[in-house]
Amino acid sequence: MIADVRDEISRLVALTAQRVLSRELGADEKKRYTESAARELTSV
Amino acid sequence: MSSARKSAELARQLFGLTLEQGRLVPERVTAVLQWVEKNRPENPSAVLRALKRLVAAEISRSQVVIEYAGEPSPAVLAEVTASMSRHYGRPLQAVTIARPELIAGLRVRVGCDIYENTVVSQLAALKPVS
Numbered sequence: 001m002i003a004d005v006r007d008e009i010s011r012l013v014a015l016t017a018q019r020v021l022s023r024e025l026g027a028d029e030k031k032r033y034t035e036s037a038a039r040e041l042t043s044v
Numbered sequence: 045m046s047s048a049r050k051s052a053e054l055a056r057q058l059f060g061l062t063l064e065q066g067r068l069v070p071e072r073v074t075a076v077l078q079w080v081e082k083n084r085p086e087n088p089s090a091v092l093r094a095l096k097r098l099v100a101a102e103i104s105r106s107q108v109v110i111e112y113a114g115e116p117s118p119a120v121l122a123e124v125t126a127s128m129s130r131h132y133g134r135p136l137q138a139v140t141i142a143r144p145e146l147i148a149g150l151r152v153r154v155g156c157d158i159y160e161n162t163v164v165s166q167l168a169a170l171k172p173v174s
Contacts, residue, residue, distance in 0.1 A: 007172035014170045021163055022147045030114030033148035037161035038120045041152060042127035 051087050055094030059102075068102050101155075108136040109153040113146040113162065128154055 025033075058080070062072040076095070085091055108128045110121055125138040132154060143151070149162030 010170060010172050014167045017170075018147070018164065018167050021167075022145075025148060025163075027115065030148035031116065032114075033163065034112055034114035034116045034150055035120050037149045038116055038124050040161060041150065041159055042123050 047087055048090065051085075051090035052094050054085055055091050055098060058091070058095055059098040062099065063102075068099065068106065073099060104153075105155045106134070106137060107139050107154070109139045109141065111141045111143045111146065111151040111153075112149070113142070113144050114148040115142075116150070124150070124152060128152065 058076045062068055062076055064072065077092075080088055080091060080095075108125055110124055112121075121138060121140055125136060129136045136154065145164065147163035149160070149165070151158065151160040151162055151165075153159075
């Protein structure tokens, strides 16, 4: 029961974070994240 | 040999004819298709289906598909392509696709291999596995 509640809360937190981030992240912040992800990928 | 195996074998042979030094040559693919149309081998649709699978697999092996959100600069995309080409030991052609639903980050695909660092994938990792 507690595990189910914990899972549901985790799911809702992730979903909310996704909605907030897609609305609140500016173009510059997205670009910075993407370029940092690219640097990480190319350094492997 | 069964009809299906014969078709697959013929498709493999025809696929071999579409390659030049291990690279797919579009003109050769066209010539092979014309040969199939003209000579009508047994079960041509099965041969063509198998050939299509082999050609699609070869194309995906020679491409790096970069899906992104957050508009990376052309230099960054070129560096990802160069890095993947070095990693796989063959020149790869970049196909870039904007995917705003990833929120930010990159998903890079070469053949069956996928490298992903996106906000969406990071959030998915937080969700419980059900």
